[in-house]
Amino acid sequence: MVSNTRQEACRLLGGAKLRRTAGRLAVLSTLIEAGRPLTHEQIRARLAEAAPDKVTIYRILENFLEVDIVHKAFLRKRAWHFELADRCTARQCHPHFTCTSCNRTYCFTDAVLPMAKSPKGFTVHHQRVQLEGLCPDCNEGERKN
Numbered sequence: 001m002v003s004n005t006r007q008e009a010c011r012l013l014g015g016a017k018l019r020r021t022a023g024r025l026a027v028l029s030t031l032i033e034a035g036r037p038l039t040h041e042q043i044r045a046r047l048a049e050a051a052p053d054k055v056t057i058y059r060i061l062e063n064f065l066e067v068d069i070v071h072k073a074f075l076r077k078r079a080w081h082f083e084l085a086d087r088c089t090a091r092q093c094h095p096h097f098t099c100t101s102c103n104r105t106y107c108f109t110d111a112v113l114p115m116a117k118s119p120k121g122f123t124v125h126h127q128r129v130q131l132e133g134l135c136p137d138c139n140e141g142e143r144k145n
Ligand SMILES: [Zn+2]
Pocket: 071, 072, 084, 085, 087, 088, 092, 093, 094
């Protein structure tokens, strides 16, 4: 399992023509294993002793964003959550749903939305949609109360 993650990380770096440094492999493997968006701090915490220093992680994430293998999924408490871009298309990210009651955020990877119709003169390159509401657990709680 661990070696599969590493293979996948190597494949992604190779595809993006990024050098396979230990730091990049570590950060990318963490995002692959998590399977959900993580903040810079959460990546650092997961890597524990193996974590590169703060600035290096920022630089690595910037590299990943530039070559489009990682996306910024959503912003929470002034911290971006990063995730692999493999469940997005070039035109749009899968929507993220935040429960307004428990504050959890879910990836709606199967929800394909039509592209927003833009006013004349505007060109949309990328669509990133945020959804809000109640998750199944909180819906259940509402019904009981
Ligand atoms: Zn995306």
